[in-house]
Amino acid sequence: MLAQLENSDYQAAVESARQALSSAQVSLLEEQRQGLQALSEWQSSGLEGEPDSDLVLRKPQLAAAKAAVKEAEANLKAAEKDLAQTTIKAPFDALIIERLVSPGSYVQSGTEVATLYSTDHVEISVALSAQEWSNLPSLSVLNSGKWPVTVTSVENSHSWQGYVLRTEQSLNQETRQRSLIIAVDKPLDIEPALFPGTFVEAHIEGRDIAGVWKLPTSALSQRGEVWYVSADNTLKKFSTSPLFSSRGSIYIAPPESLANATVPVLVSPLNSYLEGMAVTAVEVSQS
Numbered sequence: 001m002l003a004q005l006e007n008s009d010y011q012a013a014v015e016s017a018r019q020a021l022s023s024a025q026v027s028l029l030e031e032q033r034q035g036l037q038a039l040s041e042w043q044s045s046g047l048e049g050e051p052d053s054d055l056v057l058r059k060p061q062l063a064a065a066k067a068a069v070k071e072a073e074a075n076l077k078a079a080e081k082d083l084a085q086t087t088i089k090a091p092f093d094a095l096i097i098e099r100l101v102s103p104g105s106y107v108q109s110g111t112e113v114a115t116l117y118s119t120d121h122v123e124i125s126v127a128l129s130a131q132e133w134s135n136l137p138s139l140s141v142l143n144s145g146k147w148p149v150t151v152t153s154v155e156n157s158h159s160w161q162g163y164v165l166r167t168e169q170s171l172n173q174e175t176r177q178r179s180l181i182i183a184v185d186k187p188l189d190i191e192p193a194l195f196p197g198t199f200v201e202a203h204i205e206g207r208d209i210a211g212v213w214k215l216p217t218s219a220l221s222q223r224g225e226v227w228y229v230s231a232d233n234t235l236k237k238f239s240t241s242p243l244f245s246s247r248g249s250i251y252i253a254p255p256e257s258l259a260n261a262t263v264p265v266l267v268s269p270l271n272s273y274l275e276g277m278a279v280t281a282v283e284v285s286q287s
Helices: 008-044 059-084 130-134
Strands: 094-099 114-118 121-128 148-153 159-167 178-185 200-204 213-216 225-229 235-239 244-246 249-252
Touching: 008 059, 114 121, 121 159, 121 200, 148 178, 178 200
Parallel strands: none
Antiparallel strands: 094 114, 121 178, 148 159, 148 200, 159 178, 213 249, 225 235, 244 249
């Protein structure tokens, strides 16, 4: 329970609704008995057939009494619901971050009473570019709740194991990026605890991509081209975009013609290079 509203008026409304229901039920019983009495009088009158009006057998009065009971029952349920809502409860296990009301405060519908953080799991939103999304598995795999994510504190390098909780299906209007929501279960129960507000980095496993080349970032020219030495010792090139990069290296998908080939790649191509230039390749060791 977060807060308790003064509820004497609501309790009175419940008791009033109960009294109205009891009166409606008594009226229904009386009407049922009067209906039976009217039917008995009609049958003993010796008249044949049905009465000219339903009022003779008090059928409309009986229907009205039944409707009154249903209305009274609905009013009682509404009054009990209003009374129950005077106790404001947290909808989930939570940590109270901020209290916005105090004893004696006046509140109305829509008033904020507290700020809560769930203790079941903490959610971390990670905005990803279209290129980063292309390196992840399908949405069905991501939304399965089993795709692993490692969350690391930027302050003390503590790590926690999380998973992809869900994927956002709309772009942020300002960044034009789509977010991935990561969850870590029971953040305050694990050791060390993951406190809300901690600055973290997320390491998300990507999908398996076969046949990629790992090159130093300098191998990609300013024009987005990769130069290599062909079998006849001449320069050739192809345009590409890195699939992803990591620690000074880029990973690219080569053209189909080079997919299964081993070719020397220029580490630092110059803008003055031309295709077909004859060269003598010198191997450079890359640490």
